[in-house]
Amino acid sequence: IACLVMYLFAEFDDAANLLAANPDATTISIDEPVEIPKNQHSRLQEPGREEDDELLGTDDSDKTELLAGQKKSAPFWTFEYYQTFFDVDTYQVLDRIKGSVFPVPGKNFVRLYIRSNPDLYGPFWICATLVFTIAVSGNLSNFFIHLGKPTYHYVPEFRKVSIAATTIYAYAWLVPLALWGFLMWRNSKVMNIVSYSFLEIVCVYGYSLFIYIPTAILWIIPQKVVRWVLVVFSLCLSGSVLVMTFWPAVRDDNRRIALATVGTILLLHALLAVGCLAYFFDAPELDFPAPIIPAHNGTVTIKSH
Numbered sequence: 001i002a003c004l005v006m007y008l009f010a011e012f013d014d015a016a017n018l019l020a021a022n023p024d025a026t027t028i029s030i031d032e033p034v035e036i037p038k039n040q041h042s043r044l045q046e047p048g049r050e051e052d053d054e055l056l057g058t059d060d061s062d063k064t065e066l067l068a069g070q071k072k073s074a075p076f077w078t079f080e081y082y083q084t085f086f087d088v089d090t091y092q093v094l095d096r097i098k099g100s101v102f103p104v105p106g107k108n109f110v111r112l113y114i115r116s117n118p119d120l121y122g123p124f125w126i127c128a129t130l131v132f133t134i135a136v137s138g139n140l141s142n143f144f145i146h147l148g149k150p151t152y153h154y155v156p157e158f159r160k161v162s163i164a165a166t167t168i169y170a171y172a173w174l175v176p177l178a179l180w181g182f183l184m185w186r187n188s189k190v191m192n193i194v195s196y197s198f199l200e201i202v203c204v205y206g207y208s209l210f211i212y213i214p215t216a217i218l219w220i221i222p223q224k225v226v227r228w229v230l231v232v233f234s235l236c237l238s239g240s241v242l243v244m245t246f247w248p249a250v251r252d253d254n255r256r257i258a259l260a261t262v263g264t265i266l267l268l269h270a271l272l273a274v275g276c277l278a279y280f281f282d283a284p285e286l287d288f289p290a291p292i293i294p295a296h297n298g299t300v301t302i303k304s305h
Contacts, residue, residue: 085120085199093122100207100241109207109245110200118199123206127172130209133216134168135161138280141220160280171272172209176201182261183249190253196246204245208238212273219281227281231273239266 096113103109138160146152180198187195196204215234219227242265250258 085118088117088119088121092117092119096122096203096207097126097210100210101237103237103241103244105244107244108248109204109241110196113207114200114203118197118203120199120202120206123172123203123209126206126210126213127168130213130216131161131165131168133213134164134276134280137216137220138164141222141281144220144222164276164280167272167276168209171268172205173202175268176205179246179265186250186253186257196249204242208241208269211238212276216276219277224282227277231277235270235273239269242266242269 099109099113104112135158139156142157143154176198180196180201183195211234215230218230221227243262246265247258247262250261252258253261
């Protein structure tokens, strides 16, 4: 024991002599962990991933989403579970609406606006507003087209509300459901496929329909050329949001399948816009019967137009 104590004191004297000779020397304690500088850690990352990180997110963002998802752990039959889907403020909804109306080239709508907190509040009220806008604007358009005809009597067509609601809500829910199932299926086939959640896809489709609300109001103008120009303009804006969102998710798949997927998304989106315009606004001319005018001598004459 005496020898061990003498050895330890000798080691301590040597260390003290070294520190006295070089006061600026750095010492490392066994109990303290060594911290790696942040700039050195960033050099270890793989190059060429900036684009994928921007479009599809990084591992850090996925961990953040998992931590944020712990708040939504309530059972699905409780009110608290569905309350989280409407937990957004006015500024978030307006920001997402602006993002759908003014898409940024090369930016993913889910990554930029939705992924932090997907909601159903915006899509639900956008679809509801679009339903009543199309129904009311369609009735007004039909009124202005036949205005001035003596045999025409304006009768509001309330059935257009139910038809518009069925069409728009079916599109906003069934198409995302089919797309979500397709992405999940391709994800099991191809490892690089990124599969969005069903709520994120519904959110994208719901906000992409906002541009059709002002468009449906302008469809009241009884000029077919103006209406079709508005359709093309709206399709370019809303379609670009869908393409920039879902193309990064399928671009690593087979080339034909990726192009067919994006083409189907655009085709269904175009069918919705063209179908609403053709059914609710481009109404055919009504063939009114010729009015019967009784003559003064008791005979009946038919007035031709």
